[in-house]
Amino acid sequence: MRLALMIEGQEGVTWADWVALADACEEHGVDALFRSDHYISGFDESRPVVDAWASLCGLAARTTKLELGTLVSPVTFRHPSLLARNAATADEISGGRVVLGMGAGWMAREHDAYGFEFPPTGDRVACLAEQLEIVHDLLRKDNVDFDGEHYRLQNAPGLNRPALPLLVGGSAKPGTAGPAVRFADEYNCLFGTFDDARERKQRLDEACERGGRDPATLRYSLMAPIVVGRDEREVEQSAQRIGERFGRDPQTVLERYAKSGPVGTVEQVIERLKEIEALGFERVMLQHLAHRDLDTVALIGGELARAVA
Numbered sequence: 001m002r003l004a005l006m007i008e009g010q011e012g013v014t015w016a017d018w019v020a021l022a023d024a025c026e027e028h029g030v031d032a033l034f035r036s037d038h039y040i041s042g043f044d045e046s047r048p049v050v051d052a053w054a055s056l057c058g059l060a061a062r063t064t065k066l067e068l069g070t071l072v073s074p075v076t077f078r079h080p081s082l083l084a085r086n087a088a089t090a091d092e093i094s095g096g097r098v099v100l101g102m103g104a105g106w107m108a109r110e111h112d113a114y115g116f117e118f119p120p121t122g123d124r125v126a127c128l129a130e131q132l133e134i135v136h137d138l139l140r141k142d143n144v145d146f147d148g149e150h151y152r153l154q155n156a157p158g159l160n161r162p163a164l165p166l167l168v169g170g171s172a173k174p175g176t177a178g179p180a181v182r183f184a185d186e187y188n189c190l191f192g193t194f195d196d197a198r199e200r201k202q203r204l205d206e207a208c209e210r211g212g213r214d215p216a217t218l219r220y221s222l223m224a225p226i227v228v229g230r231d232e233r234e235v236e237q238s239a240q241r242i243g244e245r246f247g248r249d250p251q252t253v254l255e256r257y258a259k260s261g262p263v264g265t266v267e268q269v270i271e272r273l274k275e276i277e278a279l280g281f282e283r284v285m286l287q288h289l290a291h292r293d294l295d296t297v298a299l300i301g302g303e304l305a306r307a308v309a
Helices: 015-028 052-062 080-094 108-114 121-140 174-183 194-211 232-246 250-258 266-278 294-308
Strands: 002-007 032-035 067-070 098-103 143-147 152-157 166-170 186-190 219-225 227-229 263-265 283-287
Touching: 002 015, 002 294, 015 032, 015 052, 015 294, 032 052, 032 098, 032 283, 052 067, 052 080, 080 098, 080 121, 098 121, 121 143, 121 166, 121 174, 166 174, 174 186, 174 194, 186 194, 194 219, 227 232, 227 250, 227 266, 227 294, 232 250, 232 263, 250 263, 263 266, 266 294
Parallel strands: 002 032, 002 283, 032 067, 067 098, 098 166, 166 186, 186 219, 219 283, 227 263
Antiparallel strands: 143 152
């Protein structure tokens, strides 16, 4: 199993924070850093937010081995031609270390705030299907024509990044699973419970079978919050740091996230990760909510990643 660090970039993560996080990942052996793609905090709208793809381009230029990606970029923010070019640019800067994560989007407030259209869920999912095909083809073909319900391209020159992986985020329902089977390299689900994860994995397997694709060729991954420490005292301190960021007491943090992610001592978290792997998931994006806590990054790379590799 592979582990990645996942950061909610809309929660006051400054450029200096991103640099510190990326340096800590490379120093301690975390091999991938993913970030959300939002424009407004869901908790405190005064928190600064730097753009996802602009920041990834910056990190691409100053890292040497770290995989970088979005989890995920909403279809509502960018035309697929722009999204493909953003990702291709970051991938070229990094020397081929970028993953483009795509999703339908969900946060209505940021759309209202900045004037993005926010169609009904079904329309956004339909846009995602078209975007995924367009981006896939732009990265891999010399020229692209597309005539869909939402987008139209006429003999668009390709971007020559055929190895750039595409990730789809969702809950494994047909609207996202079907296009992912056709065009994606990875499908990422929010964890929920073990029963949720097991059911979503089964739905993805079935979607692959219907689409004529070997399920082994589609990487399955989960996003899950992490609260970890070397002992119970450190676990409590980690929960306290998260609680201070989001207005919750430490016990509430522990109870809430234990239902949907690896929570506990290093040994307990390793056991949980191995249980997730046994369900058929190859990678876990660990949602690190107290982003200035670099000791947790060191734990993830130094102890967790090695134990489950």
